[in-house]
Amino acid sequence: MIRFNLATTLSGLLFLMGASLSTATPSQDEAKQTIKAFANDLKTTLVTTMKSQGPVAAINVCNVSAPAIAQQHSNGAYVISRTALKIRNPQNQASSWQKEILKEFEQRLAEGEKIDSLDKVEERDDGWYYIKAIGTGKPCLTCHGNELNPAVKTKLTELYPNDQATGFKQGDLRGAFIVKYQH
Numbered sequence: 001m002i003r004f005n006l007a008t009t010l011s012g013l014l015f016l017m018g019a020s021l022s023t024a025t026p027s028q029d030e031a032k033q034t035i036k037a038f039a040n041d042l043k044t045t046l047v048t049t050m051k052s053q054g055p056v057a058a059i060n061v062c063n064v065s066a067p068a069i070a071q072q073h074s075n076g077a078y079v080i081s082r083t084a085l086k087i088r089n090p091q092n093q094a095s096s097w098q099k100e101i102l103k104e105f106e107q108r109l110a111e112g113e114k115i116d117s118l119d120k121v122e123e124r125d126d127g128w129y130y131i132k133a134i135g136t137g138k139p140c141l142t143c144h145g146n147e148l149n150p151a152v153k154t155k156l157t158e159l160y161p162n163d164q165a166t167g168f169k170q171g172d173l174r175g176a177f178i179v180k181y182q183h
């Protein structure tokens with residue numbers, strides 16, 4: 001009797017463990033919330049640093065803090081990153097299917113869709129992805145616009161000799177956030 005109970009308990013436990021292992025079911029809502037929290041955190045840190053220490057110091061926010069803040073908002077189940085067609089950091093390079101989605105976002109934007117509604121879910125062999133467009137706002141022009149202050153330009157060129165991420169106008173598609181859930 002005791003053995004029977006033990007076996008039942010054990011198989012029950014194993015069942016529960018199995019269930020919890022396979023419940024990493026991604027939800028689009030969760031992915032959206034994750035991006036929202038990350039984007040808000042990043043923007044607040046960026047704008048605050050620009051005001052208190054100026055744009056050159058704020059470059060470090062994007063350079064150092066963006067990956068760190070992304071890390072903070074990531075967990076075992078998912079990873080957040082940023083990408084674009086025109087990139088500043090070569091590590092943010094989009095894969096070929098991601099480039100297709102970014103081009104599709106540009107197309108939809110040109111056809112009049114609102115930038116905030118541009119998103120997509122993509123199921124790949126290595127995971128489930130949620131991709132959301134990032135628009136170019138006014139504060140972004142300091143470092144991604146047409147006329148950069150010489151000190152900003154010097155610092156950017158020093159850190160990113162192959163920088164492609166300038167020349168954006170307000171309202172342009174700057175890039176995208178990606179939340180990746182591992183399979």
Ligand code: HEC
Pocket residue numbers: 043046055056057058059060062063064066067082083084086087088089090092134135136137139140141142143144165174175176
């Ligand atoms: C103070 C300068 C600065 C400002 C302001 C700024 N950025 Fe950036 N941005 C950078 C730097 C530096 C990087 C490279 C970060 C890295 O090394 O990953 C970057 C990278 C990015 C990337 C990742 C893709 C790439 O090009 O490597 C996106 C997307 C992006 N910025 C969007 C924005 C948006 C949207 C805003 C406005 C809310 C903004 N940035 C404002 C400096 C800035």
